[in-house]
Amino acid sequence: MPVTVALARLPELLADMVREAFIDDPWVSIETLRTADDNCLDAAIGREAPDMVIVGVDAASVAEDRIVPCDLLLGHPGLTVLGLSTDGRLAWMCELRPSARPLREVSPTSLREAVHLALRARRR
Numbered sequence: 001m002p003v004t005v006a007l008a009r010l011p012e013l014l015a016d017m018v019r020e021a022f023i024d025d026p027w028v029s030i031e032t033l034r035t036a037d038d039n040c041l042d043a044a045i046g047r048e049a050p051d052m053v054i055v056g057v058d059a060a061s062v063a064e065d066r067i068v069p070c071d072l073l074l075g076h077p078g079l080t081v082l083g084l085s086t087d088g089r090l091a092w093m094c095e096l097r098p099s100a101r102p103l104r105e106v107s108p109t110s111l112r113e114a115v116h117l118a119l120r121a122r123r124r
Contacts, residue, residue, distance in 0.1 A: 002026065006050035008033040008041055009057075014088050018054060042075055052080040059087040070094040 005028055007015050015032065022028045031050065035041040045053060053072065072081050073096050081094040103110050 002029045003051040004029045004031060004048070005052045005054060006031045006033045006045070006048060008035060008044075008053055008055050010054065010084065011056065011086055014056065014084065014086065017088065018084075042072065045072065045076055045079065050079070052082060054082045054084055056086045057083045057092075059085045059089075 005018075005022070007018060007030065010018065019030050022030055031048065033041060033044040033048065033050075033053070035044050041055075055072070070081060070083075073079060073094060077096045083092040083094065085091070103114055
């Protein structure tokens with residue numbers, strides 16, 4: 001059964017290039033989500049339920065470190081989002097994944113270190 005990849009906010013030339021990349025791939029079905037804004041995109045994703053969304057990210061916002069609309073994952077936790085700069089030069093993969101890492105030992109010090117490490121990672 002093929003997976004569905006939805007395209008959103010991509011310039012037409014870039015969308016055509018993505019479609020062309022999968023033209024002979026029987027496992028991938030490409031759809032286009034046409035939306036006016038982020039709220040419509042969120043609703044379209046809920047309605048169409050794609051396995052992945054490739055979202056165009058304005059190349060100018062990349063320079064300002066406003067990269068990928070990973071907030072789409074909050075409403076659709078099983079979704080994979082690939083942000084593709086509108087100039088076609090950069091891409092980012094966003095997924096929510098459970099993560100379990102064993103602590104080397106359980107002690108007051110190791111617990112404090114683990115909590116501080118998690119909090120520092122969260123602030124980035």
